[in-house]
Amino acid sequence: MKLWNIFGVGSYTVMGIVLASASVAAAAAQEWPTHGINNVLLVHGAWADGSSWSKVIPLLQAKGLHVVAVQLPLTSLAADVATTERALALENGPVLLVGHSYGGAVITEAGNNSNVAALVFVAAYAPDEGESALSLATANPTPVGSELRPDPTGMFYKLSLKGILEDFAQDLPEIERATLFVTQGPTGAAALGSPITDPAWKNKPTWFIVAGQDRIISPELEEMEAKRMDAVTIRLNTSHVAMLSDPTRVADFIAQAAEHGRDH
Secondary structure, X not given: XXXXXXXXXXXXXXXHHHHHHHHHHHHHHOOOXXXXXXXXXXXXXXXXXXXXXXXXHHHHHHOOOEEEEOOOOOOOHHHHHHHHHHHHHOOOOOEEEEEEEOHHHHHHHHOOXXXXXXXXXXXXOOOOEOOXXXXXXXXXXXXXXXXXXXXXXXXXEEEOHHHHHHHHOOOOOHHHHHHXXXXXXXXXXXXXXXXXXXXXXXXXXXXEEEEOOOOOXXXXXXXXXXXXXXXXXXXXXXXXXXXXXXXXXXXXXXHHHHHHOOOO
């Protein structure tokens, strides 16, 4: 199946340090605070990288939160989940796992990690068991479909300049949209098409940001996902990249989830 048709038209001294750090992490894991989450792990989506969170990170840090943004390979769902799990293993204490776009599928699987206390979906896919980002996109088409461009292998896709300007980030200044086009990560069709086996949102507290002007993921799909997971939900009148369009409100929402995440 052509992907552009389905949207609708990483000496012993070092070893000793590592082992000591692991011991500290294990001890800290037994001393989680009764309320609140201090660690926030941010997971970007397709055709993007960790800089997607560049406006939100300093706002969260100013609130006293420890923040890490992963860099997904975007080669397969398994590889992206493994990357996220490696980042989770380095955190001491409970983690609020935040995913944007395809990153929502990643946190849906990786969120089963015992370090994860709660999940936040930002204009994201949140597949159920047997569903994938691709199957949800197919069933809920958006205008960006015709702007997907395969590489010579047909295995990886990028968005056209028009797709970035008009569908991905239409409410950002042109210079920011141009930068997103240049820095986008080629995304594997296998990543988007891999089904979820164990959706963590069925067992963890959840929060959801619906992007009302999203032209990548249908806002109606986002609302359906939020409803079926009984998530605490807000709707922002932004493009797909809500964290770049309205970083203050996105950061405030994530901070609220961190504060109440273990009580919801």
